[in-house]
Amino acid sequence: MTNLHLFGSRHRSCASLTRDFKISSFDRIFRYSRIKHHSFSNPLDLASNFKQDDIFISFSPIQFSAEYIVDLLTNNNCHGIFVFLSSTSVFSKLSTNSLDSSSYTHFAKGEAIVSHLITRFPSSRFIVIRLSMLWGNQVDRNIHKLFSFCSSFGVIPINSAASGLRAPIHHIQLSYILYKLLNSVHNVPSGFYTLMGPEFISYYRICLSILGVSKFTMFKPFLLPIPNFLISFFYALIKALRLSPFYSFVSMFSRQPLDLVYHDNSLLEYINWDDSTDNFADLLHLTYS
Numbered sequence: 418m419t420n421l422h423l424f425g426s427r428h429r430s431c432a433s434l435t436r437d438f439k440i441s442s443f444d445r446i447f448r449y450s451r452i453k454h455h456s457f458s459n460p461l462d463l464a465s466n467f468k469q470d471d472i473f474i475s476f477s478p479i480q481f482s483a484e485y486i487v488d489l490l491t492n493n494n495c496h497g498i499f500v501f502l503s504s505t506s507v508f509s510k511l512s513t514n515s516l517d518s519s520s521y522t523h524f525a526k527g528e529a530i531v532s533h534l535i536t537r538f539p540s541s542r543f544i545v546i547r548l549s550m551l552w553g554n555q556v557d558r559n560i561h562k563l564f565s566f567c568s569s570f571g572v573i574p575i576n577s578a579a580s581g582l583r584a585p586i587h588h589i590q591l592s593y594i595l596y597k598l599l600n601s602v603h604n605v606p607s608g609f610y611t612l613m614g615p616e617f618i619s620y621y622r623i624c625l626s627i628l629g630v631s632k633f634t635m636f637k638p639f640l641l642p643i644p645n646f647l648i649s650f651f652y653a654l655i656k657a658l659r660l661s662p663f664y665s666f667v668s669m670f671s672r673q674p675l676d677l678v679y680h681d682n683s684l685l686e687y688i689n690w691d692d693s694t695d696n697f698a699d700l701l702h703l704t705y706s
Contacts, residue, residue, distance in 0.1 A: 418444035419497075420471045421599070422463060424485070426450050428476035429554045433592035440599065443472075464493055472602060474500040474595060479527030479545070486534060496541040498602055500595075503528055503547045505611060509677045516656055516664040528609065535607045544602070545609045546684055549677070553588035553704055560585065563627050564705060571633040577642040579620040579673035584613035587700045597688045610684035616697050620673045626698055630705040645674065 421440065423431050426448035435446065447466050467473070467489060475482035479501045486499055506521040507528065528545060535543050552560035567573050594612060598605065624640055631638040648670045655663045695703070 418442070420444050420466065420468055421446045422449070422467060422471060422473040423447065423476070424449045424473065424482050425476035429588040430591040430595065431474075431476045433589050434595055437589070437592065438596040440596070442599070464489055467493070467495055467497065469495055469497065471495075471497045472500070472599065473497060476502060478523060479503045480523045480530065481527070483527050483530035483534065487530060490534070490538050490541065496538065498542045498544070499534070500544045500546065500598070500602075501527065501531060503545050503609075504551075505547045505549045505677065505679055507547065508679055509672065509675070510668075515668045515672070516652070517668040520665060531609075542602075542605075543607045544598075544605055547609060547611045547679075548586060548591065549611070549613045549679070550583050550585040551588065551591065552585055553700070560623070560627065560701070563624060564630065567627055567638050568632040571631070571636055571638045572641050573624045573627065573638070574641045574643055574670075575621065575624050576645055576648055576670050576673035578645040579624070581620050581672065581674050582617045582676040582678045583620055583623060584615075584617050584678050585623065585697055586612065586614035587695075587704070589695075589700070590614060594684070594688060594690075598684075601687060605684075605687050608682065610682055611679045612684045613678055613680075614697070615690040617678055618697055623697070626701055630701055632705075643670065 421443040423435070423446065425431060426435075427450050431448075434440070435448075440446065445466075447462070449463065463485070473486070482501060489495070504521070504524050507524050509515070510518045510521045511525055531543050531545050534541070550559050551557060555561060563573055591612075621640075628638045628640065648667070652667045652671050655667050
């Protein structure tokens with residue numbers, strides 16, 4: 418039997434994977450916890466623990482974990498299956514040269530390392546999952562950021578044209594997909610795959626749903642639409658003046674009318690959602706109730 422190695426075991430999806438699903442097809446499960454920005458509690462143990470045909474899943478930043486695998490395969494005569502998590506930000510921010518693109522270059526750098534691994538170590542398999550709008554813990558920069566702002570101030574500023582579609586994926590849903598992947602990973606070739614959440618929902622509807630779970634009590638929370646032409650004006654102004662502290666803020670508003678749903682090379686060609694998957698509204702209440 419093979420072993421399973423989990424990098425970044427404190428990640429919510431990793432905890433859910435080992436807690437909520439019966440993983441019994443492995444001889445041993447090794448967990449590696451990140452304790453500093455550039456170190457793990459036992460990274461050297463990976464080399465001694467890793468056996469031929471073992472499976473490795475990283476919940477840590479792709480650039481960071483891919484560099485570990487380069488060292489592992491360069492210095493040890495072994496091969497296996499390696500799964501990394503990336504982001505569709507490589508499409509929505511990097512490919513569009515968004516003002517805040519520099520904050521997401523680590524995804525592209527990590528993917529470049531994996532591309533090198535695919536070429537250099539053909540006896541191993543490398544699977545990169547580009548996630549769409551991952552959410553569900555207290556540090557995500559998507560749903561929780563909106564929830565925290567609304568709970569503090571009772572309002573969510575929003576682009577008046579915020580009809581762009583999103584496909585949010587909860588940490589529980591990610592762990593479910595990874596569980597299914599473990600059962601069919603030998604059918605998935607090396608490559609880069611997108612993973613959309615099971616429900617396509619407009620940015621406006623997401624914000625409207627967050628109002629319903631807000632902890633703000635002084636008055637009924639509400640959306641504050643900002644005309645799209647004003648956002649376009651401020652985007653151009655901030656870009657011209659190179660006001661970098663506002664890049665992320667104005668870029669977020671400018672993307673709200675855009676559909677950020679991607680179908681090319683979907684992981685769902687190999688693994689499907691099923692009818693038991695909770696919808697966004699249910700998971701929102703489950704997370705913040």
